[in-house]
Amino acid sequence: MSRVAESTIGRSREVELLLAALDGGAHVVLEGPPGTGKSTLLRTVARSRDVPFHFVEGNAELTPARLVGHFDPARVLSDGYVQEIFVDGPLAAALRDGGLLYVEELNRVPEETLNVLITVMSEAELHVPRLGRIDAAAGFRLVAAMNPFDAVGTARISAAVYDRTCRIAMGYQTAGDEVQIVSARAPEVPPVWRAGVVELTRRTRSHPDVRVGSSVRGAIDLVRVGTSLAVARGCPVDDWQVGLDAAFVSLSGRIRLSESAGRTPEDIVRQLYEDVFGPRPADSDDPARDGDSPGEAVARRQGRAAVR
Structure with missing residues (x-):
């Protein structure tokens, strides 16, 4: 943990809490205003643990298909819906390799996409039409970040999300x-x-x-x-x-x-x-x-x- 703390100035407490939550098997929401080091904290933690890191930018264009993945349309015509031509999105990739899925600006993600994340956090698996089930490999964790003070283009996060995550509040440093x-x-x-x-x-x-x-x-x-x-x-x-x-x-x-x-x-x-x-x-x-x-x-x- 000391290596992580050195790279995240003034965040030793948050580093400790995040590592404890991840080691305990929890998914985490980091809440705080812009510039408080949420992304830096998680990227540093991922590097220190030597685990795959998958980044997702939360916005109104993040559909379930972009998050989960899709079948290569050019090959569907010739090969049909077979597993070999499925292109993993960041969620499917993180589930398969047991990595960290980082969703930035969680409160900008459309509700239908959030529902996919809720299911994954609850069941540790993902069901994809025509593909089947993708089980979460050991180590898979979802960490989301959001600025709760930004009201433009955002939506309130449902209780279902908070019920499935641990929350770490990040204010400004000294x-x-x-x-x-x-x-x-x-x-x-x-x-x-x-x-x-x-x-x-x-x-x-x-x-x-x-x-x-x-x-x-x-x-x-x-x-x-x-x-x-x-x-x-x-x-x-x-x-x-x-x-x-x-x-x-x-x-x-x-x-x-x-x-x-x-x-x-x-x-x-x-x-x-x-x-x-x-x-x-x-x-x-x-x-x-x-x-x-x-x-x-x-x-x-x-x-x-x-x-x-």
Whole structure:
């Protein structure tokens, strides 16, 4: 378990719970907002156990046939419905090889497809018309993930699903854990500035006008964009205007405002940015202004340097 914990920062408890559930023969639902490491956790667990891993993206297009598999239509005409021409879908493949079937965005899966999963979890077998029964090999487990806070394009998960699974809730990691994640996945930057970026991102989750805040992915992108922008403008990555522009790009599309907010995402991002990094310094050497393109900022900078 120690190897898994090292790869999933701040998730030692969830790693322990997931391994215990899988070893106990249970199917599992991981619930939490985006960016909390649900997919990373399960992929790491699968690698550590050296078991086959089958990924399914849950959406309205996931029909039972796409999940289970199908007969090759070109060969049905010549050979008929024989086992040799059946093309396994991810569910059939996971059942045969005793692997982990990971269903992402479970609450976006159509009801008729969910019913197939319910039967498999109950009976440990799958009945396919014209093919017969596929028994679950030892080790087969279903692990599903979902964001319970997303109401667009989703449906409520029935009690039948919850009755057949164990549930592990995954919230956001601590600030220290998120700093480590950003450090591992983004370019090297001054530690104080990186910590401020994480703090800014975390504050989007508690602002009164924000319904859904940004995950740590926003902080990672902010550091990446800020690093590139600083190179383009010829200034430090912790330059005030560079950070603000990178924050606009990285965070404004990730937050969802309350209907009564009456503000734009950019308003919220700027407010939070100034709360963390302070207002624009009066003696700032950066002549960039809000709304500047990188080229305009560089041009003014070069022009002022020529005057000097």
